[in-house]
Amino acid sequence: MKALALALVTSLVVSHTALAQTDSVPAAPPPERSTKSGIFSADQAAKGKDVYLGQCQSCHTAASLTAGDFVNNWNTRPLRELFTYLVENMPESEPGSLSKTQYAQVIAYILQLNNMPAGEAELAAEPDSVAGIKIDLLPTPSLPSPMAWLNQPVSRRTARHTRR
């Protein structure tokens, strides 16, 4: 009886090992990280608010960074692209004039404005280091209807993909 059990276990183990070896299905990809994953710290966003007030607010209302064109232009894109865009283009009067640390802070603040959750760790202060994070600003069910953009003037609607 013992021998039988041992034989059974052995054959199970062997078949299992064989399966594992011939298994050609690739390993599951790591879970996707998005701006909803708590990718910046609250402290970082608070510092980003100061950057925003000093360097961005003169041209951008907070509302303009939380809806309409901003969401249409950036949602689902890699966060790295937004980071690079800001470094290369903003502030419009003096692109690249902030430190990478400040760009990361202001991104954290913009994400917070968009109701993205803060987490434990800070957002890395380097575009390449935020690779793999997707911008996901999408309406949670409690937000206004996704059709609200229809109420915008037509000129704004058609312009929204042609900027940049």
Ligand code: HEC
């Ligand atoms: C002197 C005015 C000015 C300042 C200061 C400025 N911006 Fe801009 N920003 C603009 C203009 C103009 C555009 C539109 C550029 C285009 O469409 O080519 C823009 C575009 C953007 C966009 C893209 C918006 C969208 O709807 O896609 C973001 C994000 C942005 N700015 C963030 C910032 C941040 C963050 C700062 C501060 C660090 C900043 N800007 C400072 C004028 C400014």
